[in-house]
Amino acid sequence: MNKRVIIFLSVLFVPVLVLAGILCFTQRNNSSDNNIVINGSSKVVEGEDLRVVFVDFVENEDRYDLVAKVENPNELLGFSDFSYIFKVLDEQDELLLEKEGRSFILPKESKYLIELGISLDKKPKRVKLEIIPGIWQELKAYKTPSFIVLNQRYNIEDKRTVLSGLLQNNSLFSFAKVSVNAILLGSGNKVVGVNRTFAGQLLSGEERYIEFLWRGKLSEDVDIELKVEVNVFQSESYMNVYGEKVGYERDVKSKKK
Template identity: 30%
Template sequence: MLTRIFNWWHSYSRSTRKRWYIGIVYGLLASAFIFSIYNAFFAVHPTCSDGVKNGAELDVDCGGTCSQLCLFQRVQKIRILEKAAIPTRPDYYDLYTVIQNPNPTSGIEDLRYTFEVFDGTGASVAKRSGRTFLLPNAEKYIVEPAVKLEEPPAQVNITFQPISWRDLTNYIQPEVFARNKEIHSTPSLEQSGMELTGLVNNKSDIDFQDIVITVIVREQFSDEVVAVNRTDMQTLRASEERRFVVNWPFTFSASSPQIEVQAETNVFDNDNFIRESGITVSDPFFSGQ
């Protein structure tokens, strides 16, 4: 094959081959010139302000060759303040953690977590997973009740799946809080227990579909956690105050109980904002994305 090409090429005169050489060189130079003109004046190059993740960027218009850091590079990590297993009934424990978001303008719409319990040998004996949300600059209680364990746990860990932070510029904290908290025993013929009552107040201008109520009861003088629990409240109107009740099907002792109640609402979920008379409420607590 190469021999045939060689013979074909040399079948032309020397002057013809020279003209071919010159034509090829000029063709290459012309192509290079046209490409440089296109690249300089017509080609679209990645920039750090084009609203597209391209080039060496780690996210849209940030990271890599851009001077602007991406949100996941700027945020501080979630802080785990407490985590433990609280004995309830024989062979059952309630798992809880207190975490903190130190970022004033960044939150997590879908926070997926896993509690893992270990025995004295370091072996994993139980796991419990769930999902929640985390508001900016917030301390959050997470409770997973009634985990069956054959022996007292030696260690409790909590881990999080890869986190997608959301930048919440001009975020406004919803004004939902609990007050008038009282705890007492509820003796009955079948089973004694404990009951916590209180009031949840919505001082925001928005009606909410769901309120999450999480409770931690401590012994005031030792700060030891003696009980945890959670419940949900459906529909809390603007400026409304409603009574809530949390029950435990067992008793616990606290000579001077310190009751911590966290009432939260998910501002990431548009379905959580009640719509009336055809009016749509969307993201009323923040404007940033």
């Protein structure tokens, strides 16, 4: 079985993977309202808008998975929290569904936005993505968490496809909130499957079995991207807090003034 596994960490810069067929993208710009707090003082900053690499949907039997890849071009600024809306359209460009979500993005990060198991009355034609930015935050002093996935297995069974492995935290720190996104890329780097699992708490040196399930048989010839995500902006993501952080609550208050 021809497959290649790539493991990405959410705190690392991930090279841009350009896929064919960018669909549509809009972004609200509220940068004039964006404040950050540095050493107790507030100042207005204007970061570059997030960039969208692609937006697409994947049919999974009678349901659909929505996926977009976005990148943050800013060296030091990111969002600890931002909103996005997938807008699913039919052949006549009529709106079938809006699906809202929230995520975070770190400086110089490239990441996937995923919404799974969407039920629709008719087959979609294309998808738009709208991003509603949050408050820019500066992230300077942080150490890169280190994860690896051991014993990776990609099996196509009679009625399902299974990807599994052992997620190992090789960092010096223990994390309270860890999730992993799986992206399957087929011919021409076309997305043929997306999924997500939550590992929860992961102590330093601990291993956790992770598994991704898809209904039906997916392609055997795929490249696999595993993206481990930890929101380093939020202190509750850690069981051991480290480094100098910009307080999210203080940023929210500064915006209201």
